Amino acid sequence: MKNRKLLMIPGPIEFTPEVLRAMGMATTSHVAPNFIEVFGQALERLRQVFLCPSGQPFVIAGSGTLAMDTAAANLIEPGDKALVVNTGYFSDRFAAILERYGATVTQVRAPAIGDAPALEEVEAALKGDGYKLMTVTHVDTSTAVGADVKGLAALGREYGALVVVDGVCAVAGEEMRQEEWGIDLALTASQKAIGVPPGLALVVAGPRALDAFHNRQIPVGSYCSDWTKWLPIMEGYESRQPRYFGTPAVNLIWALNVSLGQILDEGMDARFARHRRLSEAFKAAITALGMKQVPVAPDKTATTLTASYYPDGVDRTVLGYIKEAGVILAGGLHPDIKTRYFRIGHMGAVSPSDILATVGAIEQGLAQVGYEFEAGAGLAAAQAVLRP
Amino acid sequence: MKNRKLLMIPGPIEFTPEVLRAMGMATTSHVAPNFIEVFGQALERLRQVFLCPSGQPFVIAGSGTLAMDTAAANLIEPGDKALVVNTGYFSDRFAAILERYGATVTQVRAPAIGDAPALEEVEAALKGDGYKLMTVTHVDTSTAVGADVKGLAALGREYGALVVVDGVCAVAGEEMRQEEWGIDLALTASQKAIGVPPGLALVVAGPRALDAFHNRQIPVGSYCSDWTKWLPIMEGYESRQPRYFGTPAVNLIWALNVSLGQILDEGMDARFARHRRLSEAFKAAITALGMKQVPVAPDKTATTLTASYYPDGVDRTVLGYIKEAGVILAGGLHPDIKTRYFRIGHMGAVSPSDILATVGAIEQGLAQVGYEFEAGAGLAAAQAVLRP
Numbered sequence: 061m062k063n064r065k066l067l068m069i070p071g072p073i074e075f076t077p078e079v080l081r082a083m084g085m086a087t088t089s090h091v092a093p094n095f096i097e098v099f100g101q102a103l104e105r106l107r108q109v110f111l112c113p114s115g116q117p118f119v120i121a122g123s124g125t126l127a128m129d130t131a132a133a134n135l136i137e138p139g140d141k142a143l144v145v146n147t148g149y150f151s152d153r154f155a156a157i158l159e160r161y162g163a164t165v166t167q168v169r170a171p172a173i174g175d176a177p178a179l180e181e182v183e184a185a186l187k188g189d190g191y192k193l194m195t196v197t198h199v200d201t202s203t204a205v206g207a208d209v210k211g212l213a214a215l216g217r218e219y220g221a222l223v224v225v226d227g228v229c230a231v232a233g234e235e236m237r238q239e240e241w242g243i244d245l246a247l248t249a250s251q252k253a254i255g256v257p258p259g260l261a262l263v264v265a266g267p268r269a270l271d272a273f274h275n276r277q278i279p280v281g282s283y284c285s286d287w288t289k290w291l292p293i294m295e296g297y298e299s300r301q302p303r304y305f306g307t308p309a310v311n312l313i314w315a316l317n318v319s320l321g322q323i324l325d326e327g328m329d330a331r332f333a334r335h336r337r338l339s340e341a342f343k344a345a346i347t348a349l350g351m352k353q354v355p356v357a358p359d360k361t362a363t364t365l366t367a368s369y370y371p372d373g374v375d376r377t378v379l380g381y382i383k384e385a386g387v388i389l390a391g392g393l394h395p396d397i398k399t400r401y402f403r404i405g406h407m408g409a410v411s412p413s414d415i416l417a418t419v420g421a422i423e424q425g426l427a428q429v430g431y432e433f434e435a436g437a438g439l440a441a442a443q444a445v446l447r448p
Numbered sequence: 449m450k451n452r453k454l455l456m457i458p459g460p461i462e463f464t465p466e467v468l469r470a471m472g473m474a475t476t477s478h479v480a481p482n483f484i485e486v487f488g489q490a491l492e493r494l495r496q497v498f499l500c501p502s503g504q505p506f507v508i509a510g511s512g513t514l515a516m517d518t519a520a521a522n523l524i525e526p527g528d529k530a531l532v533v534n535t536g537y538f539s540d541r542f543a544a545i546l547e548r549y550g551a552t553v554t555q556v557r558a559p560a561i562g563d564a565p566a567l568e569e570v571e572a573a574l575k576g577d578g579y580k581l582m583t584v585t586h587v588d589t590s591t592a593v594g595a596d597v598k599g600l601a602a603l604g605r606e607y608g609a610l611v612v613v614d615g616v617c618a619v620a621g622e623e624m625r626q627e628e629w630g631i632d633l634a635l636t637a638s639q640k641a642i643g644v645p646p647g648l649a650l651v652v653a654g655p656r657a658l659d660a661f662h663n664r665q666i667p668v669g670s671y672c673s674d675w676t677k678w679l680p681i682m683e684g685y686e687s688r689q690p691r692y693f694g695t696p697a698v699n700l701i702w703a704l705n706v707s708l709g710q711i712l713d714e715g716m717d718a719r720f721a722r723h724r725r726l727s728e729a730f731k732a733a734i735t736a737l738g739m740k741q742v743p744v745a746p747d748k749t750a751t752t753l754t755a756s757y758y759p760d761g762v763d764r765t766v767l768g769y770i771k772e773a774g775v776i777l778a779g780g781l782h783p784d785i786k787t788r789y790f791r792i793g794h795m796g797a798v799s800p801s802d803i804l805a806t807v808g809a810i811e812q813g814l815a816q817v818g819y820e821f822e823a824g825a826g827l828a829a830a831q832a833v834l835r836p
Contacts, residue, residue, distance in 0.1 A: 064474060071695060072475045072477065072695065075474070075475060080472050083472045083699055084471045086462075088460075090460065121509060121510050122508075122510045122672070123694030124694060125694040126672045126694070129670070129671050129672035133670075160667065251475070251698075257475045257697070258475070258478070259509045259700055279548065281670065282517070282548075282669065282672065283513075283517050283520070283521075283549070284510070284513055284517035284670065285672065304781070305513065306514070307459060307512065307639055308511075309511075309647035310460055310645060311646075390477075
């Protein structure tokens with residue numbers, strides 16, 4: 061019997077065999093003609109996946125936090141005002157990074173865990189002061205709260221703030237149309253819906269963000285995030301002329317190019333629709349099993365992951381039984397409710413059968429801890445959505 | 449016929465099949481029990497490879513430049529004085545990074561390209577002012593100059609400066625005994641003699657470096673390099689208790705642990721001796737072929753790579769012919785002499801037969817561009833050293 065378990069956490073996720081093969085290939089030189097072509101192509105494809113024809117992509121070895129660092133370090137100068145639309149753990153982090161580079165940060169907080177600030181509140185804040193920049197966490201990985209990026213970006217634009225979207229658990233899964241929606245910078249990490257093992261920070265900066273960078277009065281606070289260094293590298297590889305700053309993460313970039321090709325073969329609209337459908341199926345199962353989600357309403361919920369409270373009388377020991385049944389899920393992350401909920405990632409290459417396998421494993425785990433529910437109710441609810 | 453070419457540049461290098469298999473494995477969760485064990489073990493092994501039992505290892509997704517950034521950002525506070533022992537391109541970079549975080553930098557420069565500053569000059573500089581920190585580039589990847597790290601570290605200690613060694617093209621190839629030699633921080637990148645595809649920044653900080661960090665008056669200038677965030681993660685994984693800051697680069701860390709195991713199986717002393725012997729063989733061949741090295745003397749030369757001027761009448765077109773003969777070499781990097789020399793990496797898993805294949809390809813390339821030499825002279829010289 062195969063003993064590999066399905067990895068259904070909010071990243072790293074299940075990767076395609078083609079991506080893993082690229083990871084394990086003999087490493088080429090970072091200036092080999094075939095790698096130059098691959099890196100250049102990956103940059104072009106990133107622009108398409110972010111739906112931002114006018115954007116400048118950056119691919120840098122590092123985690124999603126480095127991507128956030130890059131955004132803050134290059135766009136903020138000491139004394140700048142920044143507005144953080146706070147939907148949880150990762151919004152807190154963005155506020156901390158912005159402050160590190162000298163920003164005065166104002167936060168519009170959600171009324172409760174699982175909720176997002178109302179557009180009216182964000183507008184009131186934007187009206188009340190002049191902000192250079194606002195940040196939005198598209199999907200808060202800690203709570204599965206999804207923000208209304210389109211609405212918030214429009215507000216940011218209206219009031220003259222640069223719109224920065226932390227799309228770490230979102231890009232290439234949640235619908236995001238960077239250029240059309242007026243987003244000035246969007247970022248993610250490779251191990252989420254982009255479908256590549258962890259190790260790459262991915263950023264697409266639009267023209268207004270680049271202008272803000274070019275108009276800086278003082279050097280970027282962080283050396284290793286400085287676009288002064290990275291911009292010539294990205295422009296170089298895209299024009300198929302390699303330039304050197306740091307050695308690119310060759311195998312990861314090769315894998316990135318494979319995955320971006322697969323994403324574009326599916327097509328962005330089809331991909332967004334698939335994520336919505338699989339999310340709907342999975343969330344229907346959670347509800348049918350009598351469980352309540354952390355996001356307070358369907359329109360506050362991500363489609364790339366689900367955060368569900370354990371039913372009464374159940375705790376995280378159920379995750380061990382679910383794992384025995386073949387599926388690895390994640391525990392809670394938000395400090396205030398950490399022990400009371402769990403998280404399921406369903407993004408990237410995830411298939412309908414992965415959803416059913418996951419629901420089945422959850423049913424088995426729940427049964428083993430003595431929770432009473434109608435056996436098969438979750439599977440039936442998911443299948444009702446998935447049935448063509 | 450196999451058409452894969454041998455990659456003999458100063459990184460990325462040839463990796464072992466076991467390392468590449470680890471790269472291509474299905475990615476585990478970053479909190480999976482088997483990954484926790486692998487990450488913990490890799491940290492323990494890193495301490496052994498750096499020969500620093502009292503050191504604190506850091507493994508962070510990023511390039512070697514991030515490792516340098518980490519050293520400067522955590523140890524420097526604005527106004528601190530730093531001394532850079534300058535042996536080329538990467539010493540210039542360290543000076544720039546130190547300045548970015550507010551250091552006042554003094555540089556002791558080599559009298560010429562290919563040379564290193566004399567110990568007396570460095571001592572005079574240390575005597576003349578009080579420095580918080582000094583940096584040494586163990587191997588300057590641009591020129592193959594190797595620094596007298598042992599002698600320089602002793603001087604730094606004597607005059608109370610923290611000794612920081614950029615070991616990017618050196619660690620696990622050049623002899624370096626971090627604790628015994630009194631080095632306070634050493635760093636490298638995965639794709640060099642450590643033998644793992646690019647994407648990991650590796651640092652081992654000794655107790656005095658950690659003290660300097662803990663005694664800081666102001667926050668670390670760079671958020672993404674801040675040990676305040678990373679130290680609990682490293683301590684956590686080493687005690688087999690995962691903690692979260694950024695998602696670790698799972699596949700790369702898995703590959704790192706495999707490679708560190710192979711390095712320790714060989715044994716550090718045997719590994720240093722192998723690198724010395726292969727370097728001697730290769731350099732004997734270069735000399736026998738009538739070529740002059742960039743380093744001005746054998747005791748100024750790295751053992752992990754060779755930088756050789758082209759013979760009269762030969763230019764970089766010869767690299768194309770050498771590649772056709774099956775071996776990829778690197779062009780020059782130091783701006784002042786860039787077009788006049790080439791570089792050969794021979795570190796990590798490199799074998800005697802790789803050395804012979806490389807010398808053979810160079811002979812073939814030289815013959816094809818019409819350079820006159822005694823055919824086989826390079827091979828004979830290398831073999832004379834390699835013969836048991």
